[in-house]
Structures are given as C-alpha cells and as structure tokens.
Amino acid sequence: MTGISTKTVEIAAPRTSLTPCILDEDPGQLEGLAAVIGEMGYEPIPTTDPEEALRLVRRGRCRLLLADLHMPGMRRYEFLDQVLRCDPGVHVIVMTREYTLETALEAIRRGAADFLPKPVDHARLKKTLDEVAALYDQRRRVKALEEQLLKDLEFYGIVGKSPVMLEVFDFARKVARHYTNVLLLGATGTGKELVARAIHQISPVSQQKLAVCNCSALVDTLLESQLFGHMRGAFTGATDTRPGLFEYANGGTVFLDEVSETSLAMQAKLLRVIQNREIQRVGSPEVRQINVRMIAATNRDLRAEVLAGRFREDLYYRLSSIQIRIPPLAERLEDIPLLVQFFLKKYTAAYGKDIAGLTRRAQTVLLQHPWPGNVRELENVISSACITASGDFIDLTDLPEHLQQRNSGSAEGDDWRTLSLGELSKIHIQRVLDICKGNRLRAAQILEIGRTSLYRYLKRDGENTKTKAKSGGAAA
Ligand SMILES: Nc1ncnc2c1ncn2[C@@H]1O[C@H](COP(=O)(O)OP(=O)(O)OP(=O)(O)O)[C@@H](O)[C@H]1O
Numbered sequence: 001m002t003g004i005s006t007k008t009v010e011i012a013a014p015r016t017s018l019t020p021c022i023l024d025e026d027p028g029q030l031e032g033l034a035a036v037i038g039e040m041g042y043e044p045i046p047t048t049d050p051e052e053a054l055r056l057v058r059r060g061r062c063r064l065l066l067a068d069l070h071m072p073g074m075r076r077y078e079f080l081d082q083v084l085r086c087d088p089g090v091h092v093i094v095m096t097r098e099y100t101l102e103t104a105l106e107a108i109r110r111g112a113a114d115f116l117p118k119p120v121d122h123a124r125l126k127k128t129l130d131e132v133a134a135l136y137d138q139r140r141r142v143k144a145l146e147e148q149l150l151k152d153l154e155f156y157g158i159v160g161k162s163p164v165m166l167e168v169f170d171f172a173r174k175v176a177r178h179y180t181n182v183l184l185l186g187a188t189g190t191g192k193e194l195v196a197r198a199i200h201q202i203s204p205v206s207q208q209k210l211a212v213c214n215c216s217a218l219v220d221t222l223l224e225s226q227l228f229g230h231m232r233g234a235f236t237g238a239t240d241t242r243p244g245l246f247e248y249a250n251g252g253t254v255f256l257d258e259v260s261e262t263s264l265a266m267q268a269k270l271l272r273v274i275q276n277r278e279i280q281r282v283g284s285p286e287v288r289q290i291n292v293r294m295i296a297a298t299n300r301d302l303r304a305e306v307l308a309g310r311f312r313e314d315l316y317y318r319l320s321s322i323q324i325r326i327p328p329l330a331e332r333l334e335d336i337p338l339l340v341q342f343f344l345k346k347y348t349a350a351y352g353k354d355i356a357g358l359t360r361r362a363q364t365v366l367l368q369h370p371w372p373g374n375v376r377e378l379e380n381v382i383s384s385a386c387i388t389a390s391g392d393f394i395d396l397t398d399l400p401e402h403l404q405q406r407n408s409g410s411a412e413g414d415d416w417r418t419l420s421l422g423e424l425s426k427i428h429i430q431r432v433l434d435i436c437k438g439n440r441l442r443a444a445q446i447l448e449i450g451r452t453s454l455y456r457y458l459k460r461d462g463e464n465t466k467t468k469a470k471s472g473g474a475a476a
C-alpha cells in the first residue's frame with residue numbers, strides 16, 4: 001500500500017517559485033507523492049537520501065521540505081533538527097504513519113511548519129503547501145519592499161527611518177546650504193562623521209575639498225602643524241614647508257572631530273579662524289586669509305566642559321550657533337532592522353556570502369541590547385556574524401557571546417548577584433573593549449572615564465584584560 005490516499009483534488013498552479021523537496025525512504029511512496037504534488041502545480045524534487053535533501057537546502061535550491069519523520073539510522077527528530085540548524089528559515093512539513101498529538105506538537109515546537117499523518121490526505125496537503133507558498137511569496141514581497149524602503153530611507157549613506165533621524169536629515173538638509181559653522185553632538189558611533197560628510201555633500205561647496213581631522217589623536221604641536229601647516233625648520237623634524245588642512249580645504253570644509261579634546265591654546269587659534277578667517281603656518285609670521293566652512297563634533301557635553309574651564313566659552317558660542325544632536329541607537333530602536341539590512345548587504349557583498357536575514361530570536365536579542373557603542377557596535381556585530389554564519393540566516397550563536405548571554409538570562413542573573421563591584425567593572429571594561437575592538441580611546445569615551453583611568457583599571461585587572469585589548473585592534 002502506498003502512503004498516499006487517492007482522493008481527487010482541485011488543480012490550481014500557485015504563482016510561486018517554491019520548489020519542494022520530498023524525502024522518503026520508500027521509492028514507491030516517493031514517486032506517488034511527487035506525482036500528486038506535481039499535479040498541484042509545484043515542481044518537486046524527490047529523493048530517498050537525507051544528505052541530498054540537506055545539500056538542496058544548504059544550496060538554497062529548496063525552501064520547502066516534506067520529510068518522513070523516520071529516516072533509517074536516525075533518531076526521531078534528528079533530521080528535522082539537522083535541517084533547521086543548517087537553515088532556520090526553511091519550511092519543513094513532517095509526515096508520519098504513527099501520528100499522535102504529542103509527536104505533532106513536539107515537531108511543531110522544534111520548528112516544523114506542519115505535521116501530516118500518512119497516508120497523506122491530498123486536500124490537506126494542498127492546503128498546507130499553498131499556505132507555505134503564500135507565506136514564502138509574502139516574505140519575498142516584504143523583502144523587495146524593504147529593499148526599496150532602504151533605498152528611499154538612505155540619506156547620503158546614512159540609514160534611518162525613526163522620526164528623530166528623519167528630523168536630523170531634514171535639519172542637515174536645511175542648514176547645509178547656509179552654514180559656516182555647525183556643531184554635531186552625539187555619543188561615540190552614532191554617525192557624526194557620516195552626517196558631517198552629508199552636510200558637505202549637500203552644501204554649495206560640495207565640489208571643493210572636505211578635510212577631516214581627529215583632534216584627539218594628536219598632541220598639540222602636531223595638531224597645530226596638521227591644521228595650520230608649518231615652515232621648514234619650524235621644529236625638529238620639519239624638513240620641508242607644508243600647508244595645513246585649512247589651506248588644503250580652502251574654499252571647502254574642515255571637519256574637526258572630537259573638538260572638545262583640544263587644549264585651550266589650540267581653541268584660541270580655532271577661534272581666530274572662525275572670527276577672522278585667518279591662519280598662520282607654524283614658524284611663519286605671514287597671516288593667510290582662508291575661507292572654509294567648519295563642522296565640529298564632540299561626544300562630550302560642551303557646556304559642561306565650558307563650566308569646568310576646559311573649553312573656551314567664546315569658541316563654544318561660535319561653534320554652537322547651529323547644533324545637530326544625533327541620538328544614541330537606544331533612542332531609535334526602530335532603525336535597527338533597516339540598519340541590519342544595510343550592513344547585511346554591505347558585508348555579504350564584501351565576504352561573498354548569501355545570507356537572507358536574521359532568525360527571529362537573533363533579531364529579538366538585537367532589539368534588547370542597550371548598544372553602548374551605538375551604530376558602530378551594531379555594524380561590528382553584523383560584520384562578524386556574516387563571517388561566522390554558515391546557513392542562510394544569522395542565528396543566536398553567530399552573535400557575540402555577551403549578547404547571547406543576555407538572552408540566556410538565568411546563568412548571568414546568578415553570577416550577577418555574586419559579583420563584587422571590582423569584578424563587575426572588570427567584566428564591563430572587557431566587554432566595552434571587545435565592542436571597540438581594543439580601541440582604548442573609544443572604550444574610555446563609552447565608559448566616560450579618562451584614558452589614564454582606563455589604563456589604571458587595566459593595570460589593576462591584570463594581564464588578561466590587557467592582552468585581550470591589545471590583540472583586539474588599534475590601541476589608542
Ligand atoms: N545611520 C547610519 N547608517 C549607516 N551607517 C552608519 C550610521 N550611523 C553610523 N554608521 C556607521 O557606523 C560607524 C560609526 O559612524 P561614525 O564614524 O560616523 O560615528 P561617530 O559618531 O563619528 O563616532 P566617534 O564619536 O566614535 O568618532 C561607521 O562605520 C558608519 O559608517
């Protein structure tokens with residue numbers, strides 16, 4: 001007896017490219033089922049070999065699998081688990097001759113799309129196939145719409161659809177035509193440099209140069225020479241005369257990143273550029289006129305820096321006449337799915353991978369994370385998950401360990417109560433360093449402590465943290 005009932009079914013070809021794979025150890029049943037499914041308008045691939053079925057799923061050839069629960073040499077749910085591990089997005093319809101409510105529920109709990117008793121009722125089979133096909137088509141349509149949306153919601157390479165980001169785009173567009181100075185405020189990794197580049201691109205001087213200077217990366221003397229240029233012999237090592245960034249970008253824009261990290265002496269020189277539009281190369285008495293627009297950025301509260309005497313009040317007022325605040329990622333969680341899609345596209349192309357998306361539980365974890373490193377942290381997470389993911393979807397295990405642990409809950413909850421403050425700070429510092437790929441300057445900014453304090457903590461916490469931080473990337 002074949003496992004297929006002989007009831008007639010209405011034949012209607014669904015408009016879908018869903019190709020079902022049928023797996024059954026009995027060639028007779030396989031053939032009969034393939035013929036029936038073919039009559040329903042699908043083009044099934046029958047096989048008796050579980051390995052072949054897995055290969056078809058892995059290659060993305062089949063997004064739907066009809067499989068007998070009992071495959072020779074395998075435990076009851078082994079094949080189902082294997083398929084879903086290999087691709088959590090695949091639809092698996094399980095068939096069995098020994099139907100019980102418990103086995104059906106267990107299969108569904110493990111991720112099966114449906115559970116059909118044998119002999120398979122044709123009308124029921126068709127209904128299930130059509131439902132899966134409709135879901136498959138709906139997912140593809142949503143994906144196409146999302147891709148279109150991504151294009152529409154990209155503002156000069158900046159992705160966002162939250163009201164707060166749309167406001168940032170709108171304001172940036174308005175001020176770009178008219179500004180001479182703009183101040184960008186926002187925590188590390190929120191996208192200040194991207195916004196600065198967008199403003200320059202929209203501005204009337206977009207055909208001129210944009211010079212970027214990270215003010216925190218250089219000691220005062222080097223920063224002065226980089227910004228203002230120097231004469232030959234002006235200091236030891238000045239073997240030739242060089243113009244600085246203000247001259248280089250004359251007619252265009254200079255972006256001063258981390259402006260709050262400049263010394264009071266340097267701030268006086270910047271004020272002169274803003275007020276008088278003039279500069280002097282180091283070692284030269286000659287005053288040069290320049291005409292640059294200035295965009296400054298900081299992740300500190302500049303007003304508090306003024307009050308603390310670390311930032312000149314007059315420069316603050318000059319810089320802050322037009323301010324744009326870029327909100328932290330935690331304030332715009334609705335941007336996460338779009339950003340994930342954007343980074344997936346970027347990194348699947350870069351690594352030559354074909355990843356369709358994230359599993360639901362991985363998405364949930366991303367939405368629950370507080371994102372201290374903001375969009376940069378999210379980008380790092382997606383980039384490394386693209387490397388480790390082996391199937392069509394990024395799953396929980398492809399995410400960094402500390403994100404997985406947050407999700408698993410209980411173990412961490414127990415540890416949490418037994419930790420001393422010292423131990424807790426050690427773990428937290430290590431996590432932040434991991435997020436920043438070992439960049440201590442960024443880590444110190446996120447932790448809101450000075451670099452020297454971070455070094456002191458690292459020294460206190462011993463070699464382990466230090467070594468990890470160094471191997472993680474560029475230490476500041
Ligand atoms: N909205 C966004 N859409 C796409 N990519 C983004 C977005 N925001 C940030 N990024 C990416 O995140 C990373 C960090 O952005 P960016 O360097 O502009 O941040 P930042 O605010 O200047 O950080 P920092 O204060 O540490 O200098 C970059 O790789 C950038 O391309």
Ligand SMILES: [Mg+2]
Binds near residue numbers: 192193257
């Ligand atoms: Mg920056």
